[in-house]
Amino acid sequence: MVVHPVLLIAIPLIAAFIIPLAKKYGFAIAAGAMAFNMGYAIGMFSYIYSHGKIYEMIAGFKPPVGIFLAVDALSAMLALLINLFAFINFIAIGKEWNYKFSMLYLLAIAGSTGIVLTGDIFNMFIFFEITAVASYALIAGKKDEKAIEGAIKYMVLGSIASIFILMGIALIYSQLKTLNIYDIAARISSMDEKIKWASFALLLTGIGVEAEIFPLNGWVPAAYQGASSGVASLLSFGPSKAAIYAIARIMMVIFPFHATYEIALYVGVVTLVIGELAAFMQEDVKRMLAYSSIGQMGLILIAFSLASQNIQNALIAAFFLIISHASAKSSLFLLSRSPSMGGAACKYTGIVGVLSIIGMPPLAGFWGKWYLMLAAINEKLWLVIMLVFFAGIVEAGYFARYLHKSMGNESKLNLRYKVAMVVMVSFTILLGLLPIAYKMASLPLWGW
Amino acid sequence: MLDIIFAELIIAAIITFFVGKKIASIIAGFISILPLFALIDWANNFGFKTISFGIERQMNISVAGITLHLGITPLSWFFALMILPLFPLIMLYSYSFFKENDGFYPFMLFAFASTFGILLSKDMLSLFLFWEIMSWSSFLLVYRSRDKEAIISYLIFSVFSAFAILFGLMILWHENFSLLLSDIGRINGIYGFIAIASLIIGFSVKSVLMPLHAWAPFVYSKSDEPFVAFLSGGLSKLGYYGMFLFLFTLNGVKILQNYTPNVAWNYLLAVVGSLSAFVATMLAIMQDDLRKLLAYSSIGQLGYIAIGFGIGTPLAITGALFQAFNHAFFKAVLFLAAGAVAYRTGKWKISELGGLAYRMPLTFLAALFAIFALAAIPITSGFAAKWLLYEAAIQQKYVFIAPLMLIAGVGAFLYSFRILYGVFLGENRYPDVKEAPKSMIAAMFILMLPLIIFVVFPGYMLDLMKPALSNSGIESIAHTKFAIETSLAKYNSMAVLITLIAAMVPAFIIYKARKHRITSFEDNYLAGEPYEFHNPSMHAAHNFYKPLKGVVLPYFEPGATYYFEKIYKGIGILSNGIRRIYTGFVQDYAIYVVIFLLAVMGWLIWM
């Protein structure tokens, strides 16, 4: 069997363009496309699981010219994650909106998947643009004041980010005349030292805006608060995860230097501490979850930044943290639609989500923190470990407050929401419990 | 066999999500007896002749690269003896305690399974895994209380404890490159010191040592009684299990000593323990809420165990283990009795209760006996335990610890009497209350049995803990069945008992020589005024130790809770400050982006 990862990008894009022509069937088309994507992502993942990495070139051009997709185990897993959750989330929320929403949703998913799969930095930029534009519109879709405010903030920062990304790419291209990350990686040493660093800084800043790292994340609280809970859920498992992965990929493939890792570590630690502390006294649930997301992104970035020495442990940690955060935070955002956690489904979703983020075994979050610790301790980063612990305690503080505050019998969620929530959150349990997780964790994720 | 036991516990936990209250309590009760069979079986390995069920001593559960090493050690066997029997009885108690099954049983079973797991784990990963499962399952039980302070403080302190333990384990792992606990011995130097210190701090959260006890009064006073009985009786011992394990079995004391030969760190632990015992006792005296009183009493009584570990001589450790065993049972009985009282009357405030001794005589008897053990009345096992600790302190000439311990022992009389008088004696406020349901009574009385067995035979207890001590290289002290002998003195419980019985003879003659008649309660001298109770503040149990309160409380007022609240608020202020970064103006954010870019660029280019 031959796998074409490009289909994962092409199908939603095509579906998105079809939807305006068949407005009535918008939901069905989008759901179908996403179902296909989900199935295909599973298939691709299992293929990669047994065969290894895939490179695919589009339109017959060889690198460094054409569209180039490079899929390894981690990116396949992320593509699977994004498409799977996108499908579940869409089933839950899609019916509430008109065809435009479906279209934008598909675009966002296509973009996020593209960011994850692509092996070409210019394509990455394009996918970023697609994702970002779709996200602005999705956030603004709620049409109230806060939504528009969030969307505008996101848009302003996103535009700046685009410019920076583009500048970074231009700098690299001006020196190396190539856009393929592997080509760039092979010839990076021939770059002018200063331009090399400048381009890295530009790319980090640009992508960092999407990846919610401090201090580039000014849009995050407003956008999450303004967006409807479904969209907030989408933002937390889609674009942000794709973006943090993009940072990791650029850092690990193109700029695998001590200094870059160091910068990523510092930025990650600062993001973690600031995010968690900012969440501590937050009263608004969505805002609190948004700040918490910032903290978690910092944690994931720390995990990636530790990959320079302990690539195995660091990547397993990042993998589990991404899974845990995506599943827990998306379901918590869905839950935030209800004023309190009435009923068993809502209650246990909330509790499991919170426990997973705090890092209680046997949930996925625990394994993330465990491997992160193993990686950190090898480099004797005591301060980092302390700060991670401190952040964890702060996390426990505000999540306990959240759990207490949202205790109640009221539940305004319909069945689709509940099912989506439970299915999403069950991933953190399943991946924590099932042996496959350990198996996966014991395999090399990067490259092989 | 062992994996089957675990599997059954987990399956039972899942089943109890879906069945009714009575069935759930029966399932939980019967399933949780299984580990007791294992305990009986394992006793064969430690020099006791019992029945064998063919349950293995060691087991490795290997799952895709990660191996959990499980197995019984003499130490964990002894701790299992005191923790595990509580569980089926608490389930028996809960048979009539709860109105419906709303998530108590599954998490209780998770907590139980993880407790069993902690005791059996032989490597750091499984220890930590089970510890965390215990943490969250007990958190979910606390969560049922719906009390803000309880939920927040328990989760924060649990996470703190977990991280401190994780930190210690990580260092040990990093230094030894082995997850097995038995390989720890090689560690030395600053890392060993930090690791052991961090582990002790982590464990002392669960064992409610004084500075880290702040969660306990809230949690103990707001959660369901059966759970609190397990929390205070059982789970708090796990902290001391961890301490014993790392300090003595795994030579933590030597690790500490090797790094700083001139500082007696274990003395610090003893000081903390004695302050814990003293301060908590004083605070317990002042409480009006029955559960808060018992909570502070728990903190105080558990402090004694820390003193024992801190002193660290064989005498002291024996006393500490003895005290741990006693505390598991008498505090469980007390919490269950308090629960039974509340079940019938619906009141928690001591000043609103009263006169239940004749209405609930069996509950009263159970509580009375538990209080005898708590207040260390001679011939009860409670006295033997505390006696050993006192002897140990005098033997080591610890002149700071000994007075605090002893005065805390006297203070125990004060709050014990508070319970007896306020709840069971005094004015008769509930003339229509019935005795607690049979299952509750049965649970309390069966829980008392171990205490009764060791009443005049403290020697049996010392025999039981002998394997655990000798496994850690601690010699056990000289004793016969009913007498314990130390280098300082001797305590013969049989002599006390016989003399007490003999001395009862003249008392009994006086008692029987003249007849008496029992008058109604209202026939009470109040300067001729008829006895009427309408005003609760006229009740003598209201504000009982008021004179003491005025003198003592000012010194204890800014307690640990106060400082933790300060820290919490401090973090809140920090948080509010940090939130200022997010000004809400997108212009600012754009400036941040540019500054970040320049900073990163600058860092990379010029560094």
Add this chain to the structure above:
Amino acid sequence: MGLYIGDKMMKYEEWSKLAIKVSKASLWMLHFCTGCGAIEMPPVMTSRYDMERFGIAPMATPRQADVLLITGYLTVKTLRRVIQVYEQMQSPKYVIAFGSCTINGGMYWDSYNTIKHLEKYIPVDVYITGCMPRPEGIINAFIKLMELIDEGKARGWEKYQKYYDKYKENQRRVFNFEIEGENEEY
């Protein structure tokens, strides 16, 4: 009222000689000080007259006391308390009544709410005349009481048990200000 449940009847003779001897040598008193006689008690107890040399000691509660001292006039309202206290004392128990008020009302002979003859409501073993009696008189009364006990004549408590119903009837009448055959208003 009616908290009192009558003792089993006991013959005075059953009580042993020794018990009589010790009982008269250790009279513990409860002074129910509502009247003017209260001021006569301190001199009796302190160094001038020192009643402790007879084994007499003040007690704080009726449970411990043997002798009830009624130190002067009693209103109906006070009588109710006195009776309750008297019934809480443990047999054998004695009553010493001070002054003319307890005998026939004294200077309150026409008061609408002062009882006139204490004897009608509780049995009195020894009366002390005077208004008020001096400490010597009080000590004299105690010595008289001792004599009576010795002779077996201080039997007020037995009388109270025996005629319990009659005493109760009298008490009920006076507490309710119940006038026989009349309900007219004054």
Add this chain to the structure above:
Amino acid sequence: MKSIELIGKGKEMHGRAYIEVMPDELENAIKKLKENGFNHFVMLSCIDWLEEEKFELVYHLWSYEVKEHVMLSVRMNRNNASMPSMSHLFPQIETYEREIHEMYGIEFDGNNRLTPFLLENWHHAPPMRKDFDSEKFVGKLYESIPFIEEDENEGI
């Protein structure tokens, strides 16, 4: 004297001001006095003028400023005697009114606590009225209660 000047009538009697007021003037008089320094209400007493068929209520007030004792006297009919309660001016008047109600049977309108106060179980006429024949009452109640004589034959 100041109080006489304030009220506009009355006379000095043994160094005190004695002012007779009508029942409807009473409230204003007390108010006026209270506002002008007579802020200590000493007591309320009652006299039964049997021959005149009157009750006299005397309100005693004291001023710390001018050191003056004033007695406000009010007379009312003896039959169905009633007075408006002054307890809203000085709260302690309520207690005096309770006592006077119990002992003389005067009703105080506006006082809600005219419950039995000092006497227990009293169901006869108010005892302090002059037409209450105390001697006759004693004779009928106390003297009619029998002594309890011991039955000599029976023995104890």
Add this chain to the structure above:
Amino acid sequence: MDVMGIAIKVALLTAYAVIGTCVGLLFMGIGRKIIARVHNRVGPPFYQNFIDVAKLLSKKTNISHGWIFDLALLFSISGILLTLLFLPIGGVQLLSMEGDAFLVLYLLAIPALGFALGAGASGNPNAGVGVMRALVMMLSYELPFIITLIALMIYYDTTSLATIVRMQSINGVKSWAITMPPFMLAAFAADMALQGMLMEQPFDIPVAPHEIASGPMVEFGGKYLGSLMLYKAIALVAETTLFVDLFLGGGVVAHGNFAFVINFIVWLALIFLLFILSILIAASFPRFRIEQAFGFYWKYEAIIAAISLIWVYILVIK
């Protein structure tokens, strides 16, 4: 087992129990007499307390408030006898080898607890208040007492009272603890604690007849009160003996064949002197309030005791 030995032991213990009771009652009577003389009164005869107890035990009616109330009677006498027999008296060890000072400290709590249970069961608020005061007093005076006890224990390196007595009696009076300067301080603190233990003025706050109608005893009469008087008499002997054992060598001055007679007399004289001292203090001071008593013990007495403890500690460490 040696039947004869056991019989002798039982006889000895019985004899000391009886002696303790009689001595206690006698002392109480003498105490009343002395107080009367201080007041310039004649006072009751010295045997008055025997009469009182006999009278109380011969009362015709006895009011009980239920079976918990009866525990007061049963536990007060048996508990205090038990305590007495675990003390070395005049060099005779009795049962003191089977226990130690900590045991005695806790045994003293048995009658108190039984008493408190009975008082509580009576349901009288005065009793509750009285027991509260008694317990607070106990907490108060135990602190200086415990500190002095620990000072002795670490000095003699034993907790056994019998051993402490033996070590103090090696050279007769010269080796008594009270001859050493640090223990003089300690003895002062312990004597004040003894005053509280005996519930004499200024520390008779728990019974305070004029405030709370004799406190815990308010519902006790007849045989119940009689047993409490017996308890108090024996407690007097036991508590003063404890002091004598700790500081005055248990009254042991002689060794030899008939030494125990001399020692017994010395012991009797010493506890009598202690009791007289306590009575004289009681006759001269008015009653403290409970907060004042607590402050007195925990501030001044505890500091004195602590100084002696530190002094002893320095001596021992050297």
